[in-house]
Amino acid sequence: MRTVDLIIDDIGTLVTLAGPPGPRSGAELGTVRSVPGAAIAIQDGEVVAAGPRREIVDRYRARRVHDAQGRLALPGFVDAHTHLVYARERIEEWEMRLAGADYVQIAEQGGGIRASVRQLRAASHAELLAGALARLDRMLASGTTTVEIKSGYGLSLEHERKSLEVIAALDRAHPIHCVPTFLGAHEVPDEYRHDRAGYVRLVIDQMLPALAPLARFCDVFCEAHVFDVAQARAILLAGRRHGLLPKLHADELAPTGGAELAAELGATSADHLVAVSEEGIRRLAAAGVIAVLLPGTCYFLRLGRRAPARAMVEAGVALALATDSNPGTSPTTSMPLVMSLACQELGLRPAEALVAATVNAACAIGEGARRGSLEPGKRADVLLCDAEDWRALPYHFGTNLVAQVFIGGELVWDEGRRVQPAGSTP
Ligand code: NIG
Ligand code: FE
Secondary structure (H helix, E strand, O other), X not given: OEEEEXXXXXXXXXXXXXXXXXXXXXXHHOOOOOEEEEEEEEEOOEEEEEEEHHHHHHHEEEEEEEEOOOOEEEEOEEEOOOOOOOOOOOHHHHHHHHOOOOHHHHHHOOOOHHHHHHHHHHOOHHHXXXXXXXXXXXXXXXXXXXXEEEOOOOOOHHHHHHHHHHHHHHHHHOOOEEEEEEEEEOOOOHHHOOOHHHHHHHHHHHHHHHHHHHOOEEEEEEOOOOEOHHHHHHHHHHHHHOOOEEEEEEOOOOOOOHHHHHXXXXXXXXXXXXXXXXXXXXXXXXXXXXXXXXXXXXHHHOOOOOOOHHXXXXXXXXXXXXXXXXXXXXXXXXXXXXXXXXXXXXXXXXHHHHHHHOHHHHHHOOOOOOOOOOOOOOEOOEEEEOOOOOOHHHHOOOOOOEEEEEEOOEEEEXXXXXXXXXXXXX
């Protein structure tokens, strides 16, 4: 009998998502098994065993037992694409769009991302940190335990550094694990409006060498009104020379060739893909690039178009899901809502949506070996939900069924409030 730190006992239904390592596609993407009457043994923040409770309690003795009271247990959600560090909401812009204004027009008139840039430049590190911490709490409340966060509202060396430093501070200050992405090429800032090539040089020659140590990925918004394929390629190749793995905002508004570029570069992921071409889909599948779909953005922009998710599944592309949480195109922080939109709007099956929001999302941000499922050796990031059937999460759209959240084997969210670990100051 082995002694472990913690057993989460009396789980009504357990979903571990145990399965083959790496991103899942095809039939594996749509396979979810549940175990009735289960328990999880945890040591040093990692899963030791997860399965039928008899097998666990016969083999392990716990220093501490947490009674799940018959709740559903599943792995924490991984939000693979967010822009969480921003100074202000853009509610006026949303109202303008509802009255008929267009996202690109607003951007071209100096609103959109450029409005967020002016606001972020004027905000202090402490203000940005406080705003993003509040949003991380909302994410935790709906079950997100790992999040990718992009810079991209700074657009100068000084302010991109400030954003990346805020992301590092978030990772230290909040239990959610934060993975940083450098997105200096998110827009062309006001002072370079007439010198786009000059801004690309600034990103490549000054920002990347100085800021690469603060990020894991380099991303580019590749679209007609921002950076074209050649500029995106140059930036992502430069990022790679500084050790950053490529990601891409690809084919969000028009078929720009972003998916093809992501495949050419062997990017970790290509994101959005609303307007991806058939050839782009084939190349993503062949190159093993994960497609991160963001149905909250189509909903909130009222695009009327959707990423061709079923065609991607049929072509063998591994899909992941994310909120794209940002003040302009998708303010949501809820992965269960995104899973619901993925089912309703993109035609994903509930099982595909769950795997895309966990296992595949973890792979899309380089965390597949550590997170995304409840398997021996992975972090014990566990959700306990008020449901019997895991499909209830996307089914009850807009309703939060997450009651308690463990990250690294610590209870960090308990029925509507953050739990401060013993010895820490709130
Ligand atoms: O992913 N597409 C580019 N970036 C964000 C939008 C950011 C904004 O409008 O502030 C996105 O949708
Ligand atoms: Fe985005």
